[in-house]
Amino acid sequence: MVSSSASTSLMISPRKLRSDLYSYSYQDDSETPLVVNVLASLIERNMARNQRIAKNCSSPWYMSKDMKKTRIFECHETPDLTIQSYLERIFRYTRAGPSVYVVAYVYIDRFCQNNPAFKINVTNVHRLLITTIMVASKYVEDMNYRNSYFARVGGFTTNELNKLELEFLFLMGFKLHVNVSVFESYCCHLEREVSIGGGYHIESTLRCAEEIKRRQNEERRYNQFAGVLL
Structure with missing residues (x-):
């Protein structure tokens, strides 16, 4: 059980999420954007749903041509990280703003619509996330890290990420443009996720995030002590 005071401190409101999306402060010591928590919750629920469907299918979707x-x-051989901690790691080392994660969410949705046989699961989610966030960062932001840096952050080789990016672009038909109305509609969807259907899941994800942040602080102190640079 979580105390009422702890639960209250972790609550997300649609208004707070919108404020975070549109007026986020880009500073070196900035807290993780709220959209990261919401996106993690959405992805985890999608994976759980896909897992249930796979169990009930006589002809598994992963056997599809x-x-x-x-x-x-x-x-x-996937990174030993939860979706929440993986997204927080990406933010911590790339400082990609909230709008990048919204656009990445748009890309993930388009990708799944264009490739209906593709289902997000534990074996593909990390590659999909690092690829979509990197591509979204290039689309949204003026200054970006190289693919080699994103690869190290994501836990892959540069060659692997280069191939993932190229294949992703072809599978998307190079349709990367996200206009204002589309961006706004996905922001509204994220807000509805907070206010209606996803409140419990997001609060649960945030409670888990407290433990993740503690571990990250320990990791940061260890890296400083060992003099290890990413």
Whole structure:
């Protein structure tokens, strides 16, 4: 059980999320944007739903011939990180702003619509996230890190990420433009996720995030002590 005071301190309101999306302060010591928590919750719920569907299918979706097109995203040696901690790691080292995660969410949705046989699961989620966030960062922000840096942050080789990016662009038909109305509609969807259907899941994710942040602080202190640079 979480105390009422702790629960209250972790609450997210749609208004707070919108304020975070549109007036986020880009500083070196900035807290993780709220959209990261919401996106983590959405992805985790999608994965859980896909897992339930896979168990009930007589012909597993991963045996589909259409999966050959997206097989490059499958990886059996995945980072030992939760979705929440993986997204927080990406933010911590890239400082990609909230709008990048919204656009990445748009790309993930488009990608899944364009490739209906593709289902997000534990073997492909990390590759999908680092690829979409990197591409979204290039689309949204003026200054970006190189692919080699994103690869190190995501836990992959530069060659792997280069191939993922190229394949992703072709599977998307190079349709990366996100106009204002589309961006706004996805922001509204994220707000609805907070206010209606996803409140419990997001609060649960945030409670988990407290433990993750503690571990990250320990990791940061260890890296400083050991003199290890990313």
